[in-house]
Amino acid sequence: AQSVTQLGSHVSVSEGALVLLRCNYSSSVPPYLFWYVQYPNQGLQLLLKYTSAATLVKGINGFEAEFKKSETSFHLTKPSAHMSDAAEYFCAVSATNTDKLIFGTGTRLQVFP
Amino acid sequence: KAGVTQTPRYLIKTRGQQVTLSCSPISGHRSVSWYQQTPGQGLQFLFEYFSETQRNKGNFPGRFSGRQFSNSRSEMNVSTLELGDSALYLCASSLDRGEGGYTFGSGTRLTVV
Numbered sequence: 456a457q458s459v460t461q462l463g464s465h466v467s468v469s470e471g472a473l474v475l476l477r478c479n480y481s482s483s484v485p486p487y488l489f490w491y492v493q494y495p496n497q498g499l500q501l502l503l504k505y506t507s508a509a510t511l512v513k514g515i516n517g518f519e520a521e522f523k524k525s526e527t528s529f530h531l532t533k534p535s536a537h538m539s540d541a542a543e544y545f546c547a548v549s550a551t552n553t554d555k556l557i558f559g560t561g562t563r564l565q566v567f568p
Numbered sequence: 569k570a571g572v573t574q575t576p577r578y579l580i581k582t583r584g585q586q587v588t589l590s591c592s593p594i595s596g597h598r599s600v601s602w603y604q605q606t607p608g609q610g611l612q613f614l615f616e617y618f619s620e621t622q623r624n625k626g627n628f629p630g631r632f633s634g635r636q637f638s639n640s641r642s643e644m645n646v647s648t649l650e651l652g653d654s655a656l657y658l659c660a661s662s663l664d665r666g667e668g669g670y671t672f673g674s675g676t677r678l679t680v681v
Binding site: 489491496497498499500501504545547555556557558559560561 | 572574601603610611613616624626658660669670671672673674675677
């Protein structure tokens, strides 16, 4: 069975500061891992995905995440926050033999000027 | 390349009615999944279709059903609507097994009054 835990339902940073959103997963099989972003009244936009290739995954808008099997983590980072990064972020896990995504509870990112 | 199209964007229905939501996947994508998003329960998997067959189903009552057509378009139906069915319903398409990632539509906002 797969599960995802996102630590921190709200994260606030200043513009230009480092963004770190935490995600830990549990999976009985090698996982596919995803980060999605959701803006108000919108669907989910894929930021990046890990599918057992490189452990450091680069995504869109300057985001990246590192898969650490020993820590069962897949934290999302961005060196310098922009006001436009304010949104809700979801980490998700999928088993390799199904299309079912298991989502975390989400982290709302606020960026202050 | 057109994205995932969900129609309608907004719906208001009365308790006891039924509703049908539509999802057109990205061209060439054969897998369509449906998710329900609510403030209380977050993002929950409803079901997934591949080549007109339901391949996976979440833990929802039988009032929630779906189907997929030969052109990969999918519909979901909710019968005997309850107030608690008010949610954002999201559809996601992928090639298969998440290799290419899951692309979400903008969702259908259903309000049951």
